[in-house]
Amino acid sequence: MYLYALIPVAVVIFLFWWFWRKPSARRAQSDLGPILSEHVKYYRLLPPDEQRRFAGEVAAFMQHVTVEGVGTEVEQLDRVLIAASAVIPIFAFPGWKYNNLTNVILYPDTFDEKYQYEGSRRNILGMVGSGPLNGQMLLSRSALRNGFSAENDGANTAIHEFVHLVDKTDGTVDGMPQTLLHHQYSVPWLKVMHAEIKRIETGHSDINPYAAMNESEFLAVTAEYFFERPERMQEHHPELYAMLSRMFQQDPAGQQVTAS
Template identity: 60%
Template sequence: MYILFAFLLIILIGFFLLRKKKNEIESDETNIETYRSLLNDRVDYYQKLNEQEKLRFEKCVLDFLQYVNIEGVGTTITDSDRVLIASSAIITVFGFGDWKYKNLTNVILYPDTFDNDFSFEGENRNILGMVGSGFMNGQMLLARAALEKGFSSLSGKGNTAIHEFVHLLDKSDGATDGIIENLITREYVIPWLKMMHKEMHRIQTGKSDINPYALTSEAEFLAVAAEYFFEKPEQLKHKHPEIYEQLCNLFRQDPA
């Protein structure tokens, strides 16, 4: 009797597990059709991939949305928000296989710019995005207006979300310093630093088209240069071939 009961219980558990798996697969298939349409409409990087790479990109987007929670403050999260945030994350690490952001649990989306107190109302709201630290560790904050602009024809050489994900990548070795030591080989560290400081001097003297915000620190130089690399790769390669080559080595991609 007990053996029969145990056998029936195993069958019942198996049935529910299979049903749950089937529902998850159907949900993924429904989501990917929606996401694929948005990727084709909104993400230039995705559009330039071959068919095999597109499938891998789509899988990476689904995986990212499984382990990172996206929530809105003063706004409701849409599928477009999810796709653009996930795409920003995946573009940055697409050269690293199945990379996962172990230092990220939540992305918090604000409707517009916010201030140091995380308020999106009133004056002095000039923050487009940030990676949290201290009690905000593991969090990323983004302004929807900046997220949208980064994937529009008005983006130019900038993309705030990519900028912030590069900071997260930089932070993955324990220090946000413009050198991703767990990804860059030792032979490239000194040339990268020399080239970085040389270009920072050119920015200071008005001889570079790189955003002057890159002068803030080595970490900001990396994030700003990465925006340029992913948004206008052909232009960066033409105007700054040395920087382009270094970033190709760092991100293991050649987008131009």
């Protein structure tokens, strides 16, 4: 008897939650619009319907991942830029979740290998945690903001680190993300990669030399270039651009995204 009496109450509570949730989600997205428009060029160049989807993905990421400050106060702009950095590489895959990430630790500036942000040995801008820090990302706040500044030189540390996380979804950070790279493209990707690494090592490439460290850094560094300076990459590295476009299912030089 009591159970039947409670059912209508439960239905009312559920309906109230559902109808309240939908407009609140829309409000969250509309609140993000002005920040994204001002600071994220990638967002500004999207058509209106894709801007709404992008803002929705950013809002979902912000609900899923916590951002903590160490030695600095985390502002809403920081949270939005981190979320935008996460969404940009996987925007062609609606609903993507970074299940290998729980929180981002934001430092005021560079930090060292012991995660200290004071001293003379600070040279790290960002990293994906492993071992005790598994599931965490460490980022320099100054690098995060510089990556989205008008004076940006094509580097974007946050996108770089999120590409490492995408690479890691198959269990290995090796520059061969199986979730994005179809098997038939593995060998062509390796050929393009190693040919470009040779050009970097001999000083015949404009790609950041850090890309030549290993295959995983090559993917992350060239992804920065791909999303930040797509027209230049397409002009100077057409084969590499085509491979990355196929991998991320995006053509940023042509402002096209093929959602899966």
